[in-house]
Amino acid sequence: METLITLLVGVLVAVGVYLLLSKEMLRIILGTAILSHAIHLLLLTMGGLKKGDVPLLTETAAEYTDALPQALILTAIVISFAVTAFLLVLSYRVYQESGRGPRLRGRQDE
Amino acid sequence: MITVLLAIFIPFIAACLVPFIHKILTGRRIGWFVITIPLFLFILLIRLVPSLSNGASYLYTFPWIPSADVYFSTHLDGLSMIFALLITGIGSLVVLYSIYYLSEREAIGRFYTYLLLFMGAMLGVVLSDNLIVLYVFWELTSISSFLLIAFWYHRKQSRYGAKKSMLITVTGGIFMLVGFLMLYTITGTFNLQELISMREVIAADSLFIPAMLLVLIGAFTKSAQFPFHIWLPDAMEAPTPVSAYLHSATMVKAGIYLVARFTPVFAGDTTWFYVVSCVGLLTMLWGSVNAVKQTDLKALLAFSTVSQLGMIMSLLGIGSLAFASSESTQIALFTAATFAALFHLINHSTFKGSLFMVVGILDHELGTRNIKRLGGLATIMPITFTIALIGSFSMAGLPPFNGFLSKELFFEAMLSLKEANLLSMDSLVLLFPIIAWVGSIFTFIYCMIIVFQTFFGKVHAPAPGQRPAHEAPIQMLISPMVLGSLVVLIFIFPNLLGTYILGPAMNAVYPQYEGMPGLVPEIHVWHGWEMPIFMTIGVIIIGILLYGLLRYWKWIYSVGFLQWTLDRLYNALLQRIERVASVVTKTYMTGSVRDYVAYIMLFFIALVGIGLLGFQQFIFDFSDDAVIEINESIIIFVMMCSSVAILFAKSRITAIILNGVLGYSIAILFVVFRAPDLALTQIIVETVTTVLFLLCFYYLPEWKNEYKSVSMRIRNGLIAVASGVAVTVIALLVQGHSMYPSISIYYETASRLAGGLNVVNTILGDFRAFDTMLEVLVLFIAGLGVYSLVKLRRKKGVDHPEEK
Numbered sequence: 042m043e044t045l046i047t048l049l050v051g052v053l054v055a056v057g058v059y060l061l062l063s064k065e066m067l068r069i070i071l072g073t074a075i076l077s078h079a080i081h082l083l084l085l086t087m088g089g090l091k092k093g094d095v096p097l098l099t100e101t102a103a104e105y106t107d108a109l110p111q112a113l114i115l116t117a118i119v120i121s122f123a124v125t126a127f128l129l130v131l132s133y134r135v136y137q138e139s140g141r142g143p144r145l146r147g148r149q150d151e
Numbered sequence: 152m153i154t155v156l157l158a159i160f161i162p163f164i165a166a167c168l169v170p171f172i173h174k175i176l177t178g179r180r181i182g183w184f185v186i187t188i189p190l191f192l193f194i195l196l197i198r199l200v201p202s203l204s205n206g207a208s209y210l211y212t213f214p215w216i217p218s219a220d221v222y223f224s225t226h227l228d229g230l231s232m233i234f235a236l237l238i239t240g241i242g243s244l245v246v247l248y249s250i251y252y253l254s255e256r257e258a259i260g261r262f263y264t265y266l267l268l269f270m271g272a273m274l275g276v277v278l279s280d281n282l283i284v285l286y287v288f289w290e291l292t293s294i295s296s297f298l299l300i301a302f303w304y305h306r307k308q309s310r311y312g313a314k315k316s317m318l319i320t321v322t323g324g325i326f327m328l329v330g331f332l333m334l335y336t337i338t339g340t341f342n343l344q345e346l347i348s349m350r351e352v353i354a355a356d357s358l359f360i361p362a363m364l365l366v367l368i369g370a371f372t373k374s375a376q377f378p379f380h381i382w383l384p385d386a387m388e389a390p391t392p393v394s395a396y397l398h399s400a401t402m403v404k405a406g407i408y409l410v411a412r413f414t415p416v417f418a419g420d421t422t423w424f425y426v427v428s429c430v431g432l433l434t435m436l437w438g439s440v441n442a443v444k445q446t447d448l449k450a451l452l453a454f455s456t457v458s459q460l461g462m463i464m465s466l467l468g469i470g471s472l473a474f475a476s477s478e479s480t481q482i483a484l485f486t487a488a489t490f491a492a493l494f495h496l497i498n499h500s501t502f503k504g505s506l507f508m509v510v511g512i513l514d515h516e517l518g519t520r521n522i523k524r525l526g527g528l529a530t531i532m533p534i535t536f537t538i539a540l541i542g543s544f545s546m547a548g549l550p551p552f553n554g555f556l557s558k559e560l561f562f563e564a565m566l567s568l569k570e571a572n573l574l575s576m577d578s579l580v581l582l583f584p585i586i587a588w589v590g591s592i593f594t595f596i597y598c599m600i601i602v603f604q605t606f607f608g609k610v611h612a613p614a615p616g617q618r619p620a621h622e623a624p625i626q627m628l629i630s631p632m633v634l635g636s637l638v639v640l641i642f643i644f645p646n647l648l649g650t651y652i653l654g655p656a657m658n659a660v661y662p663q664y665e666g667m668p669g670l671v672p673e674i675h676v677w678h679g680w681e682m683p684i685f686m687t688i689g690v691i692i693i694g695i696l697l698y699g700l701l702r703y704w705k706w707i708y709s710v711g712f713l714q715w716t717l718d719r720l721y722n723a724l725l726q727r728i729e730r731v732a733s734v735v736t737k738t739y740m741t742g743s744v745r746d747y748v749a750y751i752m753l754f755f756i757a758l759v760g761i762g763l764l765g766f767q768q769f770i771f772d773f774s775d776d777a778v779i780e781i782n783e784s785i786i787i788f789v790m791m792c793s794s795v796a797i798l799f800a801k802s803r804i805t806a807i808i809l810n811g812v813l814g815y816s817i818a819i820l821f822v823v824f825r826a827p828d829l830a831l832t833q834i835i836v837e838t839v840t841t842v843l844f845l846l847c848f849y850y851l852p853e854w855k856n857e858y859k860s861v862s863m864r865i866r867n868g869l870i871a872v873a874s875g876v877a878v879t880v881i882a883l884l885v886q887g888h889s890m891y892p893s894i895s896i897y898y899e900t901a902s903r904l905a906g907g908l909n910v911v912n913t914i915l916g917d918f919r920a921f922d923t924m925l926e927v928l929v930l931f932i933a934g935l936g937v938y939s940l941v942k943l944r945r946k947k948g949v950d951h952p953e954e955k
Binding site for chain 1: 795
């Protein structure tokens, strides 16, 4: 399971980076969103998958899954949401101000 | 020794205080506060002179960076004492002079801050015993010199001169640092005293010659030796008190100090002698020849300083031969050269300091320092004239001034070379006295130019904007008068200086000959009809002849190689470097953010790649993996497909929906992986995100197929795939190496410690509550950003800078 998820993480990172390298703002925002998905999965995998019960303390469970990555990911989800929202509104505003699509500078032949 | 530490740190502390005290002591009155510092230190130091002449020295150490063998150690011995007295003594006089030199409209506070900064740094150079500490102070003097030269920074020439001096001296300083590090690799110590005691070890090492040459480059750049002297004439853009202080009396002598200080370390080898004395003599000749053609008095003095520094340097070179000789008579002959060097060092500071101040007075009172615009001032400015006369004649080597004594010693040292048993270079060595003699003739000529072309001849009518000539106020004359009287006093009582100041310094340069009779020779005003006096008479006769015929042979300066200057080389070189640097920079600083993102990713890939190459243990351990169930593999398959599909999405709506698919699939994965809190959060966040995307979608234009070129597509694709592979490999490797036990067990005590049963909640709300609070802050800031981006409108009438 871990190996499979790690491969998935690799695919997501590749897609995210490819989008990040593009010119269009919307693609870049999608790229950051996908990169954060990848990292969340990676963090969770590092703690080991399905190694115990849900980390809700009960009398019966013998072992719990690692709760620490979950706490980290929870924070990360919220932050990445804030970043995505900000970037989206930023690109909206740039479009409003400049009258053209929010594109980053670059060579013409790309 | 607390005095030594005080001497270094008091100027720095005072430099910090100046801006505040300037608020109380406004205008030029701040100078009266500043002058107390060098004066106090001078008195503090001069009280130690008797004990130093009895052979004491003060070493004080406290650890600074002990792990790197850097100790803040100060060492006060005879050699340091000479320089420390010059720094504080001349410093007091210069501050006094500057109080009346600077106009009230100038940024006086800034001036004194820099000056005190320099004073502290320079004292640090001559008093520190650790090479790294010395280097730090050394560069600090370069920086303060830069600031002082650029004091009138609105003038282009000032900025040019400041940059030039900074570039040359700092580059030299870096060479010197490399030399110091080589010495460290040889000996394992940065302490000067220990280095001196290990001179045999150093001399036997293969790094001996490189280290020596590197240290010498540092000394030569700082002391304006040929061919690095070009910065000194341009440094004359500084206010005259600065020129008198830094660029004639103290900072340019730091190189001399370094050479004298390292003589016991390096002098066993004749390479040291050849390099130091040849460069010194060449500098002396070049400087004096160039000084004659100058029309700006300050530039003339600058070249004369170059020449005099060369002379001192060459004497130190000859003095080093004492280490190579064994007979005691020979040793005494060569140590006398070092004695002459140190003696002339003091003499030069006195007469050159007074001459600079005289030029400053002329500039201040007449508004010009161009020789062609000056003349006939002897009767109008009698006191200034007298001081200039004393200074110039002393520099020319005439009695009854101290320059005569040191010039005689100089000739004597040059003549003593024929006694040396140098293997092959006998003919070259015989040239030395001749070069020295020619250099002295030119020195004589420019000294006459200073006196006669400025103070005799016809009086020029003041040009528009110039004031009529008049004597300077007495406050400005005090400092040059003190220096001028020292010039005469040293001539009368040279041996007082010899015993108390120069003697201990000689012991510091020649530690193994300490106490040897003849190490501190007695200075005689008259020592019979011998070669030196004939040489002096020759200099005077030929000098007068050549000066009289100056206009008939001055044309040689306008022809041939003398026209070619090192300045042009420097300028061309600097331009070339700037051009190449700009071309190189433009190749990778494209101004396109996506290129920079590509660099970041490439760097990451390279870092991981190189790290993995060095990391040999590729253990992939899959044994601990959890089992895969069919439904999970379907979700993962869906995610992979949809993520790849985003890349090929023709319309935005497809891409946004595919992103939504990814987000919700992850939520399902969270459920599978026993993370209910994450799943809940992910579902909420994903919903809001998708809505936001769609909202923006409404406003933003349809996206275009943005890749026109295939090569770009391939480049980005390769970077993306490589990043993905790098992340995967690292993650798999980490899973194979469980090096540390998990710390999560601790949080399972949550119910007891935090009173909660949901471990994730207790971590967020209790164990790591600060993190969560800051996370909320981030959200708040992002919210503010979103709100202001949506709501704030540009005011009408205010142009957006980008639209211009």
